Amino acid sequence: MPQPQEKPELDPAAAYKRVMLKISGEALMGDQGFGLHPPTVQRIAREVKTVHEMGVEICMVIGGGNIFRGLSGSAQGMERTTADYMGMLATVMNALAMQSALEGLGVFTRVISAIRMDEVAEPYIRRRAVRHLEKKRVCIFAAGTGNPYFTTDTAATLRANEMACEAIFMGKNGVDGIYDKDPKEHADAVRYDEISYDDVFAKRLKVMDASAIALARDNNLPLIVFPLDEPGGFRGILSGEGTYTKVQG
Ligand code: UDP
Helix, strand or coil: CCCCCCCCCCCCCCCCCCCEECHHHHHHHCCCCCCCHHHHHHHHHHHHHHCCCCEEEHHHEEEECCCCCCCHHHCCCCCHHHHHHHHHHHHHHHHHHHHHHHHCCCCCEEEEECCCCCCCCCECCCHHHHHHHHCCEEEEEEECCCCCCCCHHHHHHHHHHHHEEEEEEEECCCCCCCCCCCCCCCCCCECCCCCEEEHHHEEEECCCCCCHHHHHCCCCCCCEECCCCCHHHHHHHHCCCCCCCEECC
């Protein structure tokens, strides 16, 4: 069992001191097409650990789309609000799976839920969460914003603002940034190195949902879209290497 490293010093090479990592629930399902694939969760946890070792303070939000999405439930006749609460509960399962994987690697974590469930996770108390970050605990924010009709993209942007993160890192599988069209369908698709939030809106690029983009843009919070499936990719970007797209105001 590796010894936990509670308070690593900030690596001078790190471009950011405190970041938000947003990953979709689907990133955790591996090739299964549904649910959780523990080896995939462990692989992502190893990537997070390499950044934690740089002394970077890490917030995480994980979606729930590998288990349940409110919109699909309501499309099949469920009442939308109930379906959204189910989606939020799905994110708690994913957060617990990530917590287990990170702690297995000796990284201290807290799961912090927007919906109270004290036996399972801490309630969200902003100042307490900031203190965890200062103590270099990875804070995994679960249950989205706690409100139906939102997504975990908005939750990630909201918590990133509240926690004074310097950027949101959006880890994607099989794509190394934002393209002008779908690179899986168009061989001539061009990746943007940088793009403004206004252009993301104007060109209708599918990066985050509109409320998340507005919240990031209006608070000058940069978004970095990078490949999550490239080993060392997350750490590389923190040290100024690798391919990614940066979205800013
Ligand atoms: N959700 C919600 N409020 C929030 C965040 C999430 O109601 O603040 C629900 C919503 O039903 C959503 C589901 O939780 O479909 C899972 O989140 P999301 O779709 O963002 O997951 P991802 O696509 O990132 O896996």
